[in-house]
Amino acid sequence: MVIKNKKGFSLIEILVYISILVFMLAIILEVVISITRSDRIIRTMRNIENSAILSMERITREVRQADSITVIEPDVLVLEKEDGTVEFYLSNSRLFIKENGVEIGALTASSTRVADITFTRFASSTSEGVRVKLTLESGTTTNYRTENFYTSVIKRNK
Known part of the structure; x- marks a missing residue:
């Protein structure tokens, strides 16, 4: 007997x-x-x-408006302005800002750590400014990243 019609799968x-x-x-x-x-x-x-952009832009804006620049420690920058003082400082791996002695808050995100920040004042007979080196870290062991950011800002002569 021959089966002509097969149904199903082998x-x-x-x-x-x-x-x-x-x-x-x-x-x-x-x-x-x-x-x-x-x-x-x-x-x-x-x-x-985002933390680097916010931090560097704020530092740049404040330095340009400053009357005088003082670097107390490599990680503390104090700017004297007409309307008071502005201080940038490192605390618990975050960059903070104070205006007239009142802490405004952190410039870096809570998920981002400041590994290093160095303020270096420079001056000549006609200008005064500050160099900033900022090293930020973020992530876990599998996606850990670190980046360096640099800027130099000259205050405006008034």
């Missing part, structure tokens, strides 16, 4: 389909893991860059 066909499905799922899983890892790295870099 064992080999099922094994081939399952192996193709497992292979495709493995590729999709690897892509998802890679995207997640990249997102964490990008988020870490964004935290560092």
Whole structure:
């Protein structure tokens, strides 16, 4: 007796389909893991860059408006202005600002650590300014990042 109409799948066909499905799922899983890892790295870099931009812009603006510049310690900058004093200082791995002795708050995000900040005053017969070196860190052991930022600012002559 000859069977003309076969219905269903053979064992080999099922094994081939399952192996193709497992292979495709493995590729999709690897892509998802890679995207997640990249997102964490990008988020870490964004935290560092946002903290650096906010800190450097505020320091630059305040130095340009200052009447005098004093570096008390390498990580403490005091600026005398017409309307009072502004102080930038490092505390608990964060950069803080004080205006007229009142703490305004941190310039760096809580997820970003200040590894180092160095203020260096420079002056000539016609100008006065400050160099700033800022090192920021963020992330965990798998996506840890550290970046250095530099700027030099000359105060405006009034």
